[in-house]
Amino acid sequence: xxxxxxxxxxxxxxxxxxxxxxxxxxxxxxxxxxxxxxxxxxxxxxxxxxxxxxxxxxxxxxxxxxxxxxxxxxxxxxxxxxxxxxxxxxxxxxxxxxxxxxxxxxxxxxxxxxxxxxxxxxxxxxxxxxxxxxxxxxxxxxxxxxxxxxxxxxxxxxxxxxxxxxxxxxxxxxxxxxxxxx
Amino acid sequence: xxxxxxxxxxxxxxxxxxxxxxxxxxxxxxxxxxxxxxxxxxxxxxxxxxxxxxxxxxxxxxxxxxxxxxxxxxxxxxxxxxxxxxxxxxxxxxxxxxxxxxxxxxxxxxxxxxxxxxxxxxxxxxxxxxxxxxxxxxxxxxxxxxxxxxxxxxxxxxxxxxxxxxxxxxxxxxxxxxxxxx
Ligand SMILES: [Mg+2]
Ligand SMILES: [Mg+2]
Numbered sequence: 001x002x003x004x005x006x007x008x009x010x011x012x013x014x015x016x017x018x019x020x021x022x023x024x025x026x027x028x029x030x031x032x033x034x035x036x037x038x039x040x041x042x043x044x045x046x047x048x049x050x051x052x053x054x055x056x057x058x059x060x061x062x063x064x065x066x067x068x069x070x071x072x073x074x075x076x077x078x079x080x081x082x083x084x085x086x087x088x089x090x091x092x093x094x095x096x097x098x099x100x101x102x103x104x105x106x107x108x109x110x111x112x113x114x115x116x117x118x119x120x121x122x123x124x125x126x127x128x129x130x131x132x133x134x135x136x137x138x139x140x141x142x143x144x145x146x147x148x149x150x151x152x153x154x155x156x157x158x159x160x161x162x163x164x165x166x167x168x169x170x171x172x173x174x175x176x177x178x179x180x181x182x
Numbered sequence: 183x184x185x186x187x188x189x190x191x192x193x194x195x196x197x198x199x200x201x202x203x204x205x206x207x208x209x210x211x212x213x214x215x216x217x218x219x220x221x222x223x224x225x226x227x228x229x230x231x232x233x234x235x236x237x238x239x240x241x242x243x244x245x246x247x248x249x250x251x252x253x254x255x256x257x258x259x260x261x262x263x264x265x266x267x268x269x270x271x272x273x274x275x276x277x278x279x280x281x282x283x284x285x286x287x288x289x290x291x292x293x294x295x296x297x298x299x300x301x302x303x304x305x306x307x308x309x310x311x312x313x314x315x316x317x318x319x320x321x322x323x324x325x326x327x328x329x330x331x332x333x334x335x336x337x338x339x340x341x342x343x344x345x346x347x348x349x350x351x352x353x354x355x356x357x358x359x360x361x362x363x364x
Contacts, residue, residue, distance in 0.1 A: 041225075055244065058242070060241065062239065074263070112216060
C-alpha cells in the first residue's frame, strides 16, 4: 500500500470534517448555489426550568441516536443527502462507523431518486472521498456475507471519487454531484 | 365571513399538527412513498455530565431559533420543504407566526427548484390548508408594504388548497404536491 502524502497550502488547520462541510454549505448558501444544512443532533429533553425574566433552561436531556444522515438539502432541483465520517485509520475505513439505520435511510432515499453518498476523510492524510451510496452498499453487503468489515483506502482510490481540497469552498463536494448526475 | 363547521369521523383527537404530520410521514416512509422527517429542534448544549457506566447527561442547554423550516425530505426525486403552523384564530392566520429567516430559507429553496409550502391548521375548525410558498410570499409582501398582517381564512379558501382529512394518512399533503407538480 503506497500512499503519497500531500501538502495543501490551504490546510484544514485542525477543523473537524463537520466544520469543513458547514463552511462549504455556507459558501453554497451565500452564493445561491445550494441549500444544504447539517441536521441538529436529536436531543430528548426531560427537564426544563423557566427562571423568571429569561428563557427556558434545559436541566436534563439525553442524546438520541440519529435515525438519518448528517446533511440534507436541495441543489438545482436535486435532493441531496449524505453522511460524513472521518477516520484516523491509515489503511481502511471501518464500516462500524456507519449504522444500519443510516444504511436503511440512504437506501430509501435512493429509491426516491435522491442523490445519496458517504463523504469520508482520512484525517492522517487530509484526503477526502465521495463514495456513492450504491458503492457503499456493495461493501456493506460484502461485510454482511462474511467479508471484511472495512473499506480499504486502496478501494476508495479505485472506486470512490477523490475530492481535492481547494480554495472556497475547500471541500467542493457538489462538483462531484455535478459530474456524476449531469 | 361564513364558516361551515365540519364533522370528521376521524378526528385528530387532540393531537398537535406536528403529531399528525409525523404520522403522515411514518405512513409515507413505511409504504415507500417518500422520505420526509421533522428536523430536530436545535439545542445549544452548555454542560454535559458523564456519570460512571452510563451515557452522557446534558445538564445545561438552551433552545436555539431554527434557521430553516420544520420538515424536509425527498419524494419521487423532488425536494420537499415545508413549515407547519396551527392557529386557534377563527378568522385569519397571523403572519407573525412565520419568521423572516424561514421566509428567506423558503425563498432559497424555491430558487433551487424545491417544492416549498406552508401547511396551516385552523384548529377551531379542524381545517388544513396547503399554501404554496409563492402565494405566501405575496401575502408577506402585502404586510411589508403596509397591508394586513395576517392571511384571512377566506383567502385560504380562495388561494390555498384545502386538505380534507382522510384515513391513513389523515393529512395526505403529498396528494397536493402531486396535483400541483404533475
Ligand atoms: Mg457523521
Ligand atoms: Mg412549525
